[in-house]
Amino acid sequence: MRLVQVALDLPVPRLFDYRLEGAIEGDPAGRLVKVPFGPSGKPSKIGVVVGAITHSDQPAEKLKAAEIVATLPALPHEWLELCRFCAQYYHHPLGQVMAFALPPLLRQGKRPRQLQPKVGAGETAPPAGNRPTADQQTAIDAIVAAQGFTTFLLHGVTGSGKTEVYLRAIEAVLAKGGQALMLVPEIALTPQLEARVRDRFPAARIVVATSGVADAARARAFLAALAGEADIVLGTRLAVFMPLPRLGLIVVDEEHDPSFKQQDGLRYSARDVAIWRARQRNVPIVLGSATPSLETFHHAMNGRYTLLALPERAVATAELPTVVTVDTRQQKLQDGLSQELIAAVSERLQRKEQSLVFLNRRGYAPVLACPACGWISRCRRCAANLVLHLVDRRLRCHHCGLEAPIPRACPDCGNLDTQPFGRGTQRLEERLATLFPEARILRIDRDSADSPRKWQALLEKIHRGEADILIGTQMLAKGHDFPRLTLVGVVGADAALFAADFRAPERLFGQLMQVGGRSGRHQLPGEVLIQTEYPDHPLYRALAAHDYAAFAREQLDDREAAGFPPFSFQAMLRAEAGELADALAFLKDAVSRAPSFAGVTLYDPVPMRLFRVNSRERAQLLVEAKSRRELHAFLDDWLTTLHALKTPRGLRWHLDVDPLDY
Incomplete structure (x- = not known):
């Protein structure tokens, strides 16, 4: 009789002893098993064997039997170690870590109906476009020459061609018979990157791992990666748990993005787990960003990480956009729009170029209020306000999802003249439509792009030149390349300057540099107008100079004085x-x-x-x-x-x- 310890998806930090039924050769660790748990008659649970044991605290006759799920392969030792690390570092039950890391079908003990056939690996299409710049080639050579574990920070300005560096490094890994793992922060960035990777590696087997992938496809991708049949795994933070026996390189694009941190359940950082995994497998990892997290930049400055710089844009005729602050202290704004920004949008319309007005607040207005009695549209379930969404005539909580119709009159005093206060993307859309009735205006936020299909359709519309003015939230702030976009106007950025969170300035700087970097990426010069009541603030001065390093050093000095991370x-x-x-x-x-x-x-x-x-x-x-x-x-x-x-x-x-x- 063989005894094993099993990790189960339970909120307790312990393992459970079972006797293993059926003949099995070798180490049973990593096998999925079906086990009885709890009173007789309760449904069985699926668990993972973490190891064999010689004795148990429970009498042998009281141990229940674990039945191996024969239709599923054993999970590799490296994968078990990865889960153990996450359980220990994030102080989370091991069984729940393993259940989270497995696709839903597999954690139910089910196998998808069929696996896709493997496509030949290692062949690539000739790179399109120009040869790498000197800085790109230096970065590529350093990554390809790395022997074993090395953490690279690829710090490149927006439009500097970081993706090209990733692809050429992946090409070298595939040529050696290895596998590559590439992480991106958001599902919205995956389709266009996937298309680019598939074009570059038409003969490679590429699988996508995101929460938006159907359960069966996600399980097939996991099993293909486990079997060594997937050459490139592309995904969001959950893809860091994909088993890869031939792993040769990990890439984390936009490594600074907070989307890499899970905010419920297993609260892990995919970037940090990826670094640990690269060390575990003794392979290089590339962290790419135009605005690295201050922790990453600090490690690069003290030599823990290797810094690779791309200070110039990859397109020879493209220059970094001009950044101008618009002092709004003495201006009367039109629904948040200054005269300078309105004039700049008008100029782009005349030149048949595209403009982006950036406001990181969706809806029509943050709150509906009654000027007579002071009533405001509060959420009854949250310490937050119901946001006015005028397009579908609803009040909606962005935290719990509670919805209500817009009241005809104030619920407290009966006043018919309730008014929206503040502004969101819908209100900007309304004002810009009034100012520029001939313009084709496209609003892009979580309301207009609430599914991958809608999001992709909006992107295609922009690329076809069917939009003159874009109104967007942070969905448009990174990873997008619109050739005719030459103006970015930023509305409502000042609030983050004085937020209680010590990370707020870092996030604001990154967000503004990223969204500003959408302009002027090709032959046409770009301009960024930032509306502010604090035009002399050091953060805006650093943005205007495109000097991330100066901003980062100042922030790190402040954090060291206060004892904040990375100094604690x-x-x-x-x-x-x-x-x-x-x-x-x-x-x-x-x-x-x-x-x-x-x-x-x-x-x-x-x-x-x-x-x-x-x-x-x-x-x-x-x-x-x-x-x-x-x-x-x-x-x-x-x-x-x-x-x-x-x-x-x-x-x-x-x-x-x-x-x-x-």
């Missing part, structure tokens, strides 16, 4: 309950039970900024340490105590290591 290491314990008092009480109890560790600081429990979401009230507690080792030693000790606590019914808590949101 943090974790956030969060709790939510029906009442805020219960969440705060749990966190205070957690503080009282915390072990004493020199160098570890626990701050006071506080309500979260958005303290109520979907009728649940939330609080948080920040833990900070000078050493990563000290932080995790403390968390290991502390969490053992917290898991043993009896919590009030309905209260839930979780730990977020290396948090991005505060």
Whole structure:
């Protein structure tokens, strides 16, 4: 009789002992098994064998039988180690990590009906366009020549041809018989990148792994990668868990993007996990960005990462756009639009060029209000306002999804003259349509592009030249190349200058540099107009000079003085309950039970900024340490105590290591 330990998809940090039924040769670790769990008659669960054991704390006769799922192959040792690392580093139950890392069909013990046939690997199409620039070739040579694990930061300005560097490095890996993993931050970026990769490698087997892929296709991609039949895996953050026996290179495009951090369940950073995986497999990894995260830039400056710079645009005739601040302190704006921006859009219309007006707020207005009594459209389930969406005449919460019709009159006083306050993309669209009735205006946000098909249709419309003015949110801020786009106007950026989150300036700078980089990427010169009441702010001055390094050094100096990451290491314990008092009480109890560790600081429990979401009230507690080792030693000790606590019914808590949101 063979005994094994099985990881199950349960919110407990423990493994379960079973006796293995049926003959199996070799190590059973990595096999999916069907096991009984709980009282007799309850449905079986699918688990993963993590290893064989010689004895159990339970009597052998009491151990239940685990049945191997014979239709599915064993998961490799490297994959099991990857899941163990995530469980240990993010302090998450191993069974839940493995369940998350597996496609839905496989975690149910099911195999997709058929696998796609393998296409011949290693052949490539000749690169289209010009030869690499000198800077590109230097970067390509360095990556291709890397022996074993090396972390490269490919810091290139917008339009510098980072993707070309990725593709040529992948080409070298395929020529050696290896596999490549390429991560992108958002599903919206995947279709056009996939098309470019397929054009470049027509004979390679390319699989896509995103949450938008159908379950059967996602399972087929996982099994193809596991069998070594996939040559290139392209995907969002979940693709970091794809098994790749011939892995030769990892690429993380737009590595700074917060979308790489999972915000629920297993709260992992795909970028950081990818770096650990590259070290595990002893292969190079390339982190690419025009605006690297400050942590990544800091590592490049101190020599931990190898810096590869692309300071010029790849198209010889393309220059970086001119960045101009428009002082709006003494102006009367037209629904948020300055006279300078209106005139610039008009000029582009006359030249038959495209303009982009950027406002990172969808809807018509952030709130509907009554000027007579002060009523505003609040969400009854969240500590947030219902956003006015005038196109479909709805009030909608962007946090919990609650919807309501627009009231005919103020619900409190009956006033018929309720008014929208503030502005969103729909309101800009309305004003621009009034100012430029002859223009073809296209609004692109989560409302107009709420499916991959709609998003792709909008992009094709832009590329065909069927839009003169684009109005967009951060969906348009990165990864897109519109040849006739020469003007970017930025509306409403100032709020982030004084946000409570210490990462807000970094995010604002990256967002503005990325969206500004959409202009002037080909022969036509580009211009960026930033409307602001703070035209002399250092962040805007650095943007105008295209000087990311100066901005980053100033921010890092400020963070070092304040003791913020990357000069400290943090974790956030969060709790939510029906009442805020219960969440705060749990966190205070957690503080009282915390072990004493020199160098570890626990701050006071506080309500979260958005303290109520979907009728649940939330609080948080920040833990900070000078050493990563000290932080995790403390968390290991502390969490053992917290898991043993009896919590009030309905209260839930979780730990977020290396948090991005505060």
